[in-house]
Amino acid sequence: DGGITQSPKYLFRKEGQNVTLSCEQNLNHDAMYWYRQDPGQGLRLIYYSQIVNDFQKGDIAEGYSVSREKKESFPLTVTSAQKNPTAFYLCASSIQGIIPHNEQFFGPGTRLTVL
Amino acid sequence: QKEVEQNSGPLSVPEGAIASLNCTYSDRGSQSFFWYRQYSGKSPELIMSIYSNGDKEDGRFTAQLNKASQYVSLLIRDSQPSDSATYLCAGLVYAGNMLTFGGGTRLMVKP
Numbered sequence: 001d002g003g004i005t006q007s008p009k010y011l012f013r014k015e016g017q018n019v020t021l022s023c024e025q026n027l028n029h030d031a032m033y034w035y036r037q038d039p040g041q042g043l044r045l046i047y048y049s050q051i052v053n054d055f056q057k058g059d060i061a062e063g064y065s066v067s068r069e070k071k072e073s074f075p076l077t078v079t080s081a082q083k084n085p086t087a088f089y090l091c092a093s094s095i096q097g098i099i100p101h102n103e104q105f106f107g108p109g110t111r112l113t114v115l
Numbered sequence: 116q117k118e119v120e121q122n123s124g125p126l127s128v129p130e131g132a133i134a135s136l137n138c139t140y141s142d143r144g145s146q147s148f149f150w151y152r153q154y155s156g157k158s159p160e161l162i163m164s165i166y167s168n169g170d171k172e173d174g175r176f177t178a179q180l181n182k183a184s185q186y187v188s189l190l191i192r193d194s195q196p197s198d199s200a201t202y203l204c205a206g207l208v209y210a211g212n213m214l215t216f217g218g219g220t221r222l223m224v225k226p
Contacts, residue, residue, distance in 0.1 A: 042203060106158040
């Protein structure tokens with residue numbers, strides 16, 4: 001089955017800890033994205049990557065870091081510098097290129113809670 | 116400042132009625148638009164995309180785009196209780212290849 005997987009589904013973090021959220025896709029998509037969603041809110045872009053070994057900051061990158069060593073994988077680290085990390089984290093991917101569609105498809109999400 | 120705006124709702128309609136969801140955008144560089152459905156606690160699911168002025172129909176769903184007035188809408192005919200969800204509108208600017216999402220409209224379809 002083709003798709004996007006995220007793990008873990010639920011994650012609990014203590015104050016001062018760094019945690020890493022996994023995102024893997026087997027859709028052969030070039031572009032991958034990380035979003036954060038707070039209760040009752042839309043999605044805000046944290047980081048995105050259009051090709052391997054390259055990524056750019058989104059609107060709310062402070063306190064987060066990413067890597068893109070493989071086309072299939074785009075892990076997100078939530079560092080202790082992120083002051084309010086409790087949220088629903090969504091990973092997405094899309095075909096790269098200037099085409100009309102460029103739909104983004106989402107993984108199931110990781111719900112992070114700070115204890 | 117948000118570039119894509121939606122009424123947060125809730126929008127309540129009776130079963131079998133037409134639900135009309137609206138979205139406005141401020142960036143004239145936005146060229147494609149997407150409607151996602153998100154059930155509580157789940158990730159967004161793409162239901163429609165539109166990039167030309169006019170209407171696009173897919174089953175019970177019709178997306179409408181008016182670039183001159185900078186609005187996008189989604190009509191759901193014969194609404195069902197299973198359509199109850201939050202609907203997210205998103206706009207794509209080709210140059211950046213990034214989506215900008217609205218805050219979502221919560222739809223409630225009552226039996």
